[in-house]
Amino acid sequence: MPINLHAATRRELFLASGALFAWAYMPKIALAEGRDPRLLVIVLRGALDGLAAVAPVGDPDWVALRGDKALTLDGKTSALPLDSFFALNPAMPNVHRLYKQGQAIFIHAAATPYRERSHFDGQDVLESGVGKPGFTDTGWLNRALSAIEPTGRVDGGRKIFAAGPVTPLVVRGPAPVMSWTPPRLAPASDDTLMRLLDLYRHTDVDLARVLEERIGLAAIARSGGMDANPGQNGAPRPAGVAQVRAYFAETAGAAAKFMVRPDGPRIGALAFDGWDTHADEGVASGRLAALLGALDGAIAVIETEMKSSWRETVVAVVTEFGRTARINGTDGTDHGTATIALLAGGALKGGRVIANWPGLKAAQLHEGRDLKPTIDVRAVIKGVLADHLRINEQALATKVFPDSALLKPMAGLLV
Amino acid sequence: MAVDLKFEAASALHRFGFGPRAGSIAALASDPRGALLAELDRPSIGRISDSDLLTSGEAARAAFDFRQVQRAARLAQRAEREINANAAKNAVPPTVSQAPADQIPSAQPPAMENGGMEAKPNQSAPNANAAPRNPGPGIPQQIYLEEAKVRIDAALSSEIGFVERLVWFWSNHFCVSADKGPVRALCGAYEREAIRAHVLGRFADMLNAVESHPAMLLYLDNxxxxxxxxxxxxxxxxxxxxxxxREILELHTLGVRTVYTQDDVTRFANVITGWTIFPPRQEPMRGGEFNFNARMHEPGPQKVVNRTYADTGVDQGRAVLSDLARHPATAKHLAQKLARHFIADQPPQALVERLAKRFNDTDGNLKEVAKTLVTSPEAWNAPRSKIKRPGEWIVSALRAMGVTPPDVRPVMQAHNLLGEPLWRPTAPKGFSDENAAWIDGLAQRLDIANQMARRVAALVEPEAVVDAALGPLASAETRQAISRAESRPQALALLLMAPEFQRR
Incomplete structure (x- = not known):
């Protein structure tokens, strides 16, 4: 696979058409301990509905809140139990298996310090590591590299390695970026297509007709047997599921293949789009289930490709914010606040859901509508960076997550 | 009033130019019409001064030399094969027959010379009977790509792009095709020498330059x-x-089903016999350049469209072209095409007539015709119904996002995917200027938009791009769709696909 070294200038970012992840060599301290840790960050863009991914089935207000969209242990599609209170979306059997093996941790009711509801700003806060929007030059993962003492090197320096057609902000910064060009570009998602169709229907009927025809043709192509693995209940899968699964798996697999190499990167990042489920969310068998299934598959691919290095690996899955606690008028959820973060990997002391549960009664919701954040997702990341990569707390509090000295790294996440 | 002018500025940039860049709308808002007129008056506007570019004669000779080297290599290869075949018959061990084919140096037929932009799979098996390996683009393709980059850069860097749009219009009106024989190396020089040189000059001069240009003489077999x-x-x-x-009468001047007959076609063909090029094989200095070869010229007077032309050699053809350029049917034909390109598939008749009249009154002064176009009320009142042609849309998207691709090849690939490969129309009529030809390609545009958006999303702020590229043209629905997008790439893709950005 060709790898290109790019200085992460804005110009180079345009040139780097490829998938990207962050790349760094072993921290000296970890090496001294005989460890060789890997960290892969996956950003879910669009805001994951944390309540649909990990349902608080033990909360007495849960079913009342979501009605027939509430995942339960005894529903038509039963959620997978995690503990006495939480259960996992059934689209994620691999992650459930890892959880049972003590290799996955969910952090619930977590959020960044961002409290507005703009995707762009929310993603910037999540990835820049700065407490407020407007800082888009460098990401926390890149700055974390500057905090790692470089080892005696074969390659000439610290590097960032990133996958995905857009270089995620989280890896941008002074450390050079290595890019990998994936064999396939992410397809224009069905979500984009549907949004465009909606726009055309309201503004330009001729253009709407053309897009409708394309969607019709695509449906015919799919029914022609390309996807031999229909969705649950025999219902046709939402459009493009096979493509999305393939893209997630291919990108994640490529990341893992690089990271497993003895001379390969140790830190990476990639981003998956499509989580903005305003309408027809499809928690149990529709769009969100398909996306969660694709994510589940991607994590399984990483586990497989990492081979024995999986026991030294942490995969951190984060999203810019959560979604409304209640279902909206179009069987979806709107932009919210708290959600989940997911850690997976053999290096974890897993099999736990970490939460300071805020409750789901109306008065307990943030601004009367969103799951209230009770854990700062930066504390989770700081915990991983501190214990996994051995980045010192001073650097974490000033350089990696500026002005976060009062926010202690979450302890005890790792074995 | 200021709001209306801003709206007009944005409309004008899309309709007459290559779309706004950052700050364009504000820059034009004080006087949109005046800005368009001022661009026409800018010194050497429309010209490209790049001394590295080859003249059509130089390009033709370079391409010829390249083909000679290839041909020599092919002949050498064939000779080797024959020797090997004979050797094999004489019971030489078969391993030897494999080796020489591999030693042939890399000068091989260019897979891309006539085959277009699509990359072809390399032949990797070293088989003496297999097609030779592709050594990369040959000289003609290199020249083609250099010219393509210059053309795209000119469109990207233009202030409004009105004159560049006129260049594209006339180049398509007088199209040649890179897919025809030796034309590939010449299309860029052709556009510079025959179109750009006269884009704001007299139509008669452009016509004469076009019809006597080697690229056209080769393309249409004269x-x-x-x-x-x-x-x-x-x-x-x-x-x-x-x-x-035939194509001069039907497409370039009078228009189909007008005032000429089959006999006019034949006699006009007689008139321009001898309009050819110096053969590169015999003319190392002038090869590939225009040559009137009297030995090929049909002697005697010829009657073309009701007028008899004495045989004055090359001037006989020039005289016919000069009269065709001034024929009222030509004025009407060109006025119709201009109005269709810029304003509407079915342009207002009053506008067409005004353009034709201006053309007639000024002896085909193309600058005056362009001025009439942008000062006509119809040019500003017509609804924004035209779907941008693929090339226009690609350039306007790059301008909107403020990026200049360092490599022109992805831009060319986008042209190809959207059905408008540069200088490669499928017929002498050129690419269509009607919505019906392009609207079904909209779905492909979404894929291109998606790719472009993903590449530049790290560099730009979608809301700023909406303001810069659409400004007052953006509907509330479009703004809402962009602001609600789940990511910057999605927001940008929606912007590039918005009806206000697709239509002009």
Whole structure:
């Protein structure tokens, strides 16, 4: 696979058409301990509905809140139990298996310090590591590299390695970026297509007709047997599921293949789009289930490709914010606040859901509508960076997550 | 009033130019019409001054030399094969027969010379009978790509792009095709020498430059057309090719089903026999350049569209072209096409008539016609119904996002995917200027938009791009769709696909 070294200038970012992840060599301290840790960050863009991914089935207000969209242990599609209170979306059997093996941790009711509801700003806060929007030059993962003492090197320096057609902000910064060009570009998602169709229907009927025809043709192509693995209940899968699964798996697999190499990167990042489920969310068998299934598959691919290095690996899955606690008028959820973060990997002391549960009664919701954040997702990341990569707390509090000295790294996440 | 002017500025940038860049709308808002007129008056506007570019003669000779080297290599290869085949018959061990084919140096036929932009899979198996390996683009393709980059850069860097749009219009009106024989190396030089040089000059001069240009003479076969009674015709027994004469009458000047007959076509073809090029094989200094070869020219007077032209050699053809350029049917035909390109598939008749009249009144002064176009009320009142042609849309998207691709090849690939490969129309009529031809390609545009958006999303702020590229043209629905997008790439893709950005 060709790898290109790019200085992460804005110009180079345009040139780097490829998938990207962050790349760094072993921290000296970890090496001294005989460890060789890997960290892969996956950003879910669009805001994951944390309540649909990990349902608080033990909360007495849960079913009342979501009605027939509430995942339960005894529903038509039963959620997978995690503990006495939480259960996992059934689209994620691999992650459930890892959880049972003590290799996955969910952090619930977590959020960044961002409290507005703009995707762009929310993603910037999540990835820049700065407490407020407007800082888009460098990401926390890149700055974390500057905090790692470089080892005696074969390659000439610290590097960032990133996958995905857009270089995620989280890896941008002074450390050079290595890019990998994936064999396939992410397809224009069905979500984009549907949004465009909606726009055309309201503004330009001729253009709407053309897009409708394309969607019709695509449906015919799919029914022609390309996807031999229909969705649950025999219902046709939402459009493009096979493509999305393939893209997630291919990108994640490529990341893992690089990271497993003895001379390969140790830190990476990639981003998956499509989580903005305003309408027809499809928690149990529709769009969100398909996306969660694709994510589940991607994590399984990483586990497989990492081979024995999986026991030294942490995969951190984060999203810019959560979604409304209640279902909206179009069987979806709107932009919210708290959600989940997911850690997976053999290096974890897993099999736990970490939460300071805020409750789901109306008065307990943030601004009367969103799951209230009770854990700062930066504390989770700081915990991983501190214990996994051995980045010192001073650097974490000033350089990696500026002005976060009062926010202690979450302890005890790792074995 | 300020709001209306801003709206007009944004409309004008899309309709007459290549779309706004950052700050364009504000820059034009004080006087949109005046800005368009001012661009027409800018010194050497429309010209490209790049001394590294080859003239059409230089390009033709470079391409010829390249083909000679290839041909030599092919012949050498064939000779090797024959020697090997004979050697094999004489029971030489078969391993030896494999080796020489591999030693042939890399000068091989260019897979891309006539085959377009699509990359072809390399032949990797070292098999003496297999097609030779592709060594990369040959000289003609290199020249083509250099010219393509210059053209795209000119469109990207233009202030409004009105004159560049006129260049694109006339280049398509007088199209040649890179897919025809030796034309690939010449299309860029052709556009510079025949179109740009006269884009704001007299139509008669452009017509003369076009029809006597080697690229056109090769494209429409006139270089090989021989008067039956000329010395060459009598001696070689070869004859007339009507192709160019017909297309001049049908497409370039009067228009189809107007005032000419089949006899006019034949006699006009006779008139322009001898309009050919110096053969590169015999003319190392002038090869590939225009040559009036009297030995190929049909002797005698010819009657074309009701007028008889005495045989004055090359001037006989020039006289016909000069009259065709000034024929009222030509004015009407061109006015219709201009109005269709810029304003509407079915342009207002009053506008067409005004353009034709201006054309007639000014002896085909194209600058005056362009001025009439942008000062006509219809040019501003017409609804924004035209779907941008693929090339226009690609350039306007790059301008909106403020990026200049360092490599022109992805831009060319986007042209190809959207059905408008540069300088490669499928017929002498050029690419269509009607919505019906392009609307079904909209779905492909979404894929291109998605790719472009993903590449530049790290560099730009979608809301700023909306303001810069659409400004007052953006509907509330479009703004809402962009602001609610789940990511910057999605927001940008929606912007590039918005009806206000697709239509002008």
């Amino acid at each position: 270089a090989r057309s021989i008067g039956p009674n000329s010395l060459a015709g009598v001696f070689r027994g070869k004859g007339l090719n009507e192709n160019l004469a």
